[in-house]
């Protein structure tokens with residue numbers, strides 16, 4: 001018998017407080033409180049307090065957060081930005097969109113994060129920024145990256161779009177490097193009802209540059225001193241995010257418990273998982289299982305009503321959008337293998353243990369059917 005286990009449940013994210021949120025939104029609609037209102041600064045302040053970072057600027061999307069971070073750092077044509085070959089398209093598109101050159105490093109086989117041991121060999125006199133991605137919600141070990149950045153005089157931009165509240169030794173990612181970038185896309189751990197993003201920093205001068213760059217390069221009204229975007233977090237989204245922020249810690253803790261439950265139930269199967277380290281708080285934006293029979297397992301799960309999905313089937317260096325970079329198949333072999341072998345099982349904080357059991361049973365049935 002098949003039943004559906006979906007990846008998202010937005011009703012559960014609001015719970016019984018939905019009418020109160022709706023009343024606030026209704027009032028904002030009739031008052032015309034839409035752009036850079038008190039709701040936006042209140043959320044920016046709350047997000048900064050949660051992360052332990054001095055400045056937060058709400059922007060349109062996580063992609064804009066990355067673009068604005070690079071613009072504020074003065075990165076442009078001729079500059080190189082180092083990131084990983086296994087990430088979401090936006091990380092690398094942002095580098096290209098400011099006219100800079102992306103330099104890729106392969107993934108680490110166990111953590112699925114950037115292989116820090118290979119970072120130094122790609123640094124050149126043109127390198128300006130190291131851009132690690134806390135992929136799937138696992139915090140990238142930042143010590144070696146910060147040390148390299150200090151040694152070579154580089155900025156560190158954290159792509160924390162999948163890692164709201166992920167911590168290393170109690171410190172939130174995004175607040176560790178020079179600038180941190182977040183997305184509040186509806187799929188993320190902290191989700192707006194539409195697009196949204198934030199860029200965060202402890203640096204006063206950078207915060208000023210970020211502010212100018214998100215608001216049409218303005219310094220005072222109608223005085224435009226630099227090239228800027230028009231990229232501001234919507235006030236209604238800020239209100240919704242502020243409401244949900246109160247639940248983020250509990251949701252992330254629940255995601256960790258569910259991940260542990262999956263791992264226990266799948267422990268004896270020929271699958272592996274993203275490594276978890278002591279002293280870190282992974283927030284399991286995605287829960288990945290790794291198997292060389294990925295495509296068949298995906299079909300079996302989907303046929304059984306399990307909303308499993310592949311993130312991401314094509315690594316960056318093989319995306320048509322980046323054909324002009326001259327990257328080749330075989331150049332980043334671990335990223336290629338992860339693209340072929342990773343599968344996301346449904347992960348959302350309100351999943352019950354019955355749902356975890358159902359998904360795990362379907363995975364077990366797949367591997368036992370042919371005696372492996």
Ligand SMILES: *Cc1c(COP(=O)(O)O)cnc(C)c1O
Nearest residue numbers: 061062063088090091161183185
């Ligand atoms: C979602 C995401 C982004 C982009 O965020 P948007 O809000 O969708 O623009 C950037 N990097 C990573 C790793 C992401 O997962």
